Amino acid sequence: MAVETESLVLQLEGFEGPLDLLLELARAQKVDLAKISILALVEQFLAVIEGARKIRLELAADWLVMAAWLTWLKSRLLVPALGEPEDAENAAETLASRLRDLQAVRAAAAWMGQRPQLGWDFFHRGTPEEFTETDRSGLRLELSGLLSAYLAARRRAGAKLQYKPRPMVYFSVQNALERLARLVGSLPDWSSLEQFLPEGLEDGIPRRAAISATLIAGLEMAKGGSLQLRQDQIFGPILLRNTGESEAVDD
């Protein structure tokens, strides 16, 4: 008996799960799974599990879950009055259906196993020839790509500008003061303000900035008394001269 249970345990390990064992037990009963006795099958399964548990307690959970469910099914099959009779019938049919599914899979696997197989019963050509050439000389360009590249370039350059502001290149009041002080002494008479502008000025903002800086510098020097300014008419040329020089001339 002990030897028999030992072999049962060994047998259990040879199965891929409770369903596998159930199918094997069912096959031992009948070829046609539709005609097997579910009750007999359940009793056989529970007997195997019981035998196995005597030897070893640590049975895998799925075996025990199946055993518990089959115990329930057995009780319903033996004493239908315990519950709705359909319950037991449905459960028995579910089990039979699952066994048929597994049986079909086994048969399909066996059918496939008997088919001539590639690499064993027949071989394909070992050295296929490749006649497809790849021409990578063309370009794939899209307008959207061109535009997004342009935006990316501008955005990157713009981001750099944020960190490195354009240097001030305008002629400052300080520059104008130095230049006026240096130049005004050499001019004998009233001279146009524009004559004191630095050379090579760009038109537009740089030139206008230089004019206003020179004017402010002139006003500052006039306030100090070293320079005189005059404008004969609105929007007319602004004239300036050295105070000391003119006094000397006037005197």
Place this chain on the structure above:
Amino acid sequence: MIETDQNQALRLAEAVVFAATQPVTPRVLANLLPEDADVDAVMAALAALYAPRGVNLVQVAGGWLFRTAPDIAPALRKVVELPRRLPRVAMETLAIVAYHQPVTRTEIEEIRGASLSQTTLDLLLENGLVTPKGRRETPGRPTLWGTTPAFLAQFGLNSLRDLPRREELLIDPSGPSTAAAEAGAGA
């Protein structure tokens, strides 16, 4: 003259199928052969020509392919490197995918009543026999699995319809012991 044209069509068809790594579809053949050629007739003639030879023309996975004649296999196995045969678990899993595709891993496990090991899945993927076929739009969005053209080529099937129907499989004229032996042969 007609004789020559027919022969040239045969030569073209034979060359393209010989060179190919994949089954050559009727569409590819129709593009290649002269416009007035009857593809089916050409291929039937070619198949007849090669039937007695050591290399045969067969229809597999929806196309035409040359392969060695089955009776020669034992001699070839001595000189050609052999792949490992699929173990029983892999064979059963493959059968479930073939019959129930698209199918989730959980469904495969339910049908077999046992969990699907990574080794088995890896083996089937490595051999290019199964492939993901999208996901099921249920909670968890599980991957769906299906078979590939390589699966058809492996077993010399022209399409999945060439698999025996489930009902045919369940009719088992032999005894249970024979059935068990057959299941074992697949291992």
Place this chain on the structure above:
Amino acid sequence: MIETDQNQALRLAEAVVFAATQPVTPRVLANLLPEDADVDAVMAALAALYAPRGVNLVQVAGGWLFRTAPDIAPALRKVVELPRRLPRVAMETLAIVAYHQPVTRTEIEEIRGASLSQTTLDLLLENGLVTPKGRRETPGRPTLWGTTPAFLAQFGLNSLRDLPRREELLIDPSGPSTAAAEAGAGA
């Protein structure tokens, strides 16, 4: 009977040469074929059998293999066009040339805020997308660059006026990109 043996030897040889991944050497053939078979004679007969066919048996690198008949090969040749994409740097440079032409290399570098490699310029020149458009009459007389008719064709444009205007692209009026655009426009 001799006829049958000879035919079976041909079938074996044909199958092994077909299935092999390398040219099949006389030694392998000698192992495979019946002991009394004359390998040279079998292969000569097989080569003669295949000579008029779309696939020929040829001797290469000390072994036998099947190869598509030379007159058929051109018919099987198929060219697949796989156009390249321009690298990002080249695309940006091209865009700047398109929008700022005629433009010097230094100006391109200023607008991109990065130096322009000769490789990039060569790539655009090789593909006929940009071309020199004279020189600027400033010290050093730098080359001016502009786009070509091929550039228009490549992007499906009728003329440069079909490009979206810069103001339409640079929509942020206060952002640094506009300042950069003005600086670029002044250059």
